[in-house]
Amino acid sequence: MNKSLPRIACFHGGGSSAAIYEIQYSFLTALLTHGFQFKFFEDPFDSIAGPGILPTFGRFEPYKSWFSKGESNGHDWTEQDSLEWVSTMMEERRAGLGGEWVGVMGFSEGTRIASGRLLDQQRRKELGLRLAVPSIQLRFGVLCMGEGPPMAGSKSYSAWGEQSYVVS
Secondary structure, three states: OOOOOOEEEEEOOOOEOHHHHHHHOHHHHHHOOOOOEEEEEOOOEEEOOOOOOOOOOOOOOOEEEOOOOOOOOOOOOOHHHHHHHHHHHHHHHHOOOOOOEEEEEEEOOHHHHHHHHHHHHHHHHHOOOOOOOOOOOOOEEEEEOOOOOOOOOOEEEOOOOOEEEOOO
8 A cells, every 4th residue: 555645534333343334345445545545443432233233243343433322412512522532533643654634434423523524624714713633634525324413512613713612
Protein backbone atom coordinates (compact mmCIF):
# COMPACT_ATOMS: atom_id res chain seq x y z
CA MET A 1 0.00 0.00 0.00
CA ASN A 2 1.24 3.46 -0.91
CA LYS A 3 1.29 5.40 2.38
CA SER A 4 1.25 8.75 0.56
CA LEU A 5 -2.24 8.13 -0.85
CA PRO A 6 -5.06 10.32 0.52
CA ARG A 7 -7.03 8.74 3.35
CA ILE A 8 -10.69 8.13 4.06
CA ALA A 9 -11.79 7.67 7.69
CA CYS A 10 -14.38 4.88 8.00
CA PHE A 11 -16.93 4.66 10.82
CA HIS A 12 -18.99 1.48 11.22
CA GLY A 13 -22.53 1.10 12.47
CA GLY A 14 -23.63 0.40 16.03
CA GLY A 15 -23.36 -3.18 17.22
CA SER A 16 -20.59 -3.91 14.73
CA SER A 17 -16.82 -3.37 14.68
CA ALA A 18 -14.06 -1.92 12.52
CA ALA A 19 -13.08 -5.46 11.43
CA ILE A 20 -16.65 -6.26 10.34
CA TYR A 21 -16.98 -2.97 8.45
CA GLU A 22 -13.69 -3.60 6.69
CA ILE A 23 -14.94 -7.02 5.53
CA GLN A 24 -18.32 -5.62 4.47
CA TYR A 25 -16.67 -2.92 2.34
CA SER A 26 -13.75 -5.01 1.05
CA PHE A 27 -15.08 -4.99 -2.53
CA LEU A 28 -15.28 -1.18 -2.60
CA THR A 29 -11.91 -0.69 -0.93
CA ALA A 30 -10.30 -3.16 -3.37
CA LEU A 31 -11.65 -1.14 -6.31
CA LEU A 32 -10.23 2.11 -4.90
CA THR A 33 -7.00 0.79 -3.37
CA HIS A 34 -4.80 2.55 -5.93
CA GLY A 35 -6.36 5.93 -5.16
CA PHE A 36 -7.06 5.95 -1.42
CA GLN A 37 -6.12 4.45 1.93
CA PHE A 38 -9.08 3.37 4.05
CA LYS A 39 -8.68 3.61 7.84
CA PHE A 40 -11.37 1.85 9.87
CA PHE A 41 -12.05 3.30 13.31
CA GLU A 42 -13.37 1.34 16.30
CA ASP A 43 -16.21 2.72 18.40
CA PRO A 44 -15.48 3.34 22.09
CA PHE A 45 -18.49 1.67 23.75
CA ASP A 46 -19.39 -2.02 24.09
CA SER A 47 -22.70 -3.03 22.53
CA ILE A 48 -24.84 -6.00 21.66
CA ALA A 49 -24.70 -7.23 18.06
CA GLY A 50 -26.52 -4.91 15.69
CA PRO A 51 -29.13 -5.84 13.06
CA GLY A 52 -27.83 -8.31 10.47
CA ILE A 53 -24.58 -9.02 12.32
CA LEU A 54 -25.54 -12.46 13.63
CA PRO A 55 -25.00 -15.24 12.77
CA THR A 56 -22.50 -14.27 10.03
CA PHE A 57 -20.19 -12.31 12.32
CA GLY A 58 -20.81 -14.28 15.51
CA ARG A 59 -17.08 -14.72 16.16
CA PHE A 60 -16.22 -11.03 15.78
CA GLU A 61 -16.97 -9.87 19.33
CA PRO A 62 -16.79 -7.46 20.98
CA TYR A 63 -19.38 -5.39 19.16
CA LYS A 64 -19.15 -1.63 19.56
CA SER A 65 -21.23 1.55 19.43
CA TRP A 66 -20.47 5.26 19.13
CA PHE A 67 -22.84 5.93 22.04
CA SER A 68 -22.98 4.53 25.54
CA LYS A 69 -26.20 2.73 26.38
CA GLY A 70 -29.14 5.12 26.58
CA GLU A 71 -27.39 7.99 24.77
CA SER A 72 -28.39 7.23 21.19
CA ASN A 73 -31.19 9.81 21.03
CA GLY A 74 -28.83 12.44 19.64
CA HIS A 75 -29.28 14.91 22.48
CA ASP A 76 -26.67 13.69 24.94
CA TRP A 77 -23.95 15.91 26.31
CA THR A 78 -21.17 13.55 25.22
CA GLU A 79 -21.50 14.26 21.49
CA GLN A 80 -18.98 17.13 21.47
CA ASP A 81 -16.55 14.96 23.41
CA SER A 82 -17.08 12.20 20.83
CA LEU A 83 -16.43 14.59 17.93
CA GLU A 84 -13.23 15.79 19.57
CA TRP A 85 -12.23 12.17 20.31
CA VAL A 86 -12.70 11.27 16.61
CA SER A 87 -10.68 14.34 15.56
CA THR A 88 -7.91 13.35 17.96
CA MET A 89 -7.89 9.77 16.64
CA MET A 90 -7.65 11.04 13.07
CA GLU A 91 -4.81 13.39 13.98
CA GLU A 92 -2.92 10.65 15.81
CA ARG A 93 -3.26 8.32 12.84
CA ARG A 94 -2.06 11.10 10.54
CA ALA A 95 1.21 11.76 12.38
CA GLY A 96 4.05 10.34 10.34
CA LEU A 97 1.83 8.17 8.17
CA GLY A 98 1.77 10.14 4.95
CA GLY A 99 -1.46 10.81 3.06
CA GLU A 100 -3.80 13.59 4.09
CA TRP A 101 -7.35 12.96 5.27
CA VAL A 102 -9.70 13.84 2.39
CA GLY A 103 -12.96 12.11 3.25
CA VAL A 104 -15.13 10.25 5.70
CA MET A 105 -17.35 7.22 5.15
CA GLY A 106 -19.99 5.99 7.54
CA PHE A 107 -22.57 3.24 7.71
CA SER A 108 -25.73 3.40 9.85
CA GLU A 109 -24.76 4.87 13.24
CA GLY A 110 -21.34 5.70 11.75
CA THR A 111 -23.01 8.22 9.42
CA ARG A 112 -23.70 10.39 12.46
CA ILE A 113 -19.95 10.52 13.14
CA ALA A 114 -19.01 11.12 9.50
CA SER A 115 -21.65 13.81 8.92
CA GLY A 116 -20.89 15.37 12.31
CA ARG A 117 -17.22 15.83 11.34
CA LEU A 118 -18.28 17.43 8.04
CA LEU A 119 -20.89 19.67 9.70
CA ASP A 120 -18.47 20.82 12.41
CA GLN A 121 -15.86 21.69 9.78
CA GLN A 122 -18.43 23.54 7.67
CA ARG A 123 -19.75 25.57 10.61
CA ARG A 124 -16.26 26.56 11.73
CA LYS A 125 -15.29 27.68 8.21
CA GLU A 126 -18.50 29.69 7.73
CA LEU A 127 -17.90 31.54 11.00
CA GLY A 128 -14.18 32.03 10.46
CA LEU A 129 -13.30 29.85 13.46
CA ARG A 130 -10.21 27.71 13.87
CA LEU A 131 -10.79 24.13 12.69
CA ALA A 132 -10.88 21.48 15.42
CA VAL A 133 -7.74 19.96 13.88
CA PRO A 134 -6.29 22.48 11.38
CA SER A 135 -4.29 19.82 9.54
CA ILE A 136 -7.48 17.90 8.65
CA GLN A 137 -9.66 19.49 5.98
CA LEU A 138 -12.16 17.00 4.64
CA ARG A 139 -13.42 17.32 1.07
CA PHE A 140 -16.23 14.75 0.91
CA GLY A 141 -18.32 12.20 2.75
CA VAL A 142 -19.95 8.90 1.81
CA LEU A 143 -22.97 8.14 3.99
CA CYS A 144 -24.66 4.74 3.70
CA MET A 145 -27.96 3.81 5.36
CA GLY A 146 -27.75 6.71 7.80
CA GLU A 147 -29.75 6.91 10.98
CA GLY A 148 -30.32 10.04 13.00
CA PRO A 149 -28.96 13.57 12.66
CA PRO A 150 -25.26 14.43 12.42
CA MET A 151 -23.45 14.19 15.72
CA ALA A 152 -23.36 17.90 16.36
CA GLY A 153 -22.45 18.04 20.00
CA SER A 154 -23.70 20.48 22.56
CA LYS A 155 -21.50 23.37 21.47
CA SER A 156 -22.97 26.13 19.40
CA TYR A 157 -20.99 28.69 17.46
CA SER A 158 -21.54 32.42 17.51
CA ALA A 159 -20.73 34.93 14.79
CA TRP A 160 -18.03 36.40 17.05
CA GLY A 161 -16.06 33.18 17.15
CA GLU A 162 -16.93 32.30 20.71
CA GLN A 163 -18.17 28.89 21.73
CA SER A 164 -21.07 28.49 24.09
CA TYR A 165 -22.86 25.48 25.47
CA VAL A 166 -26.52 24.82 24.91
CA VAL A 167 -28.35 24.20 28.16
CA SER A 168 -31.71 22.47 28.02
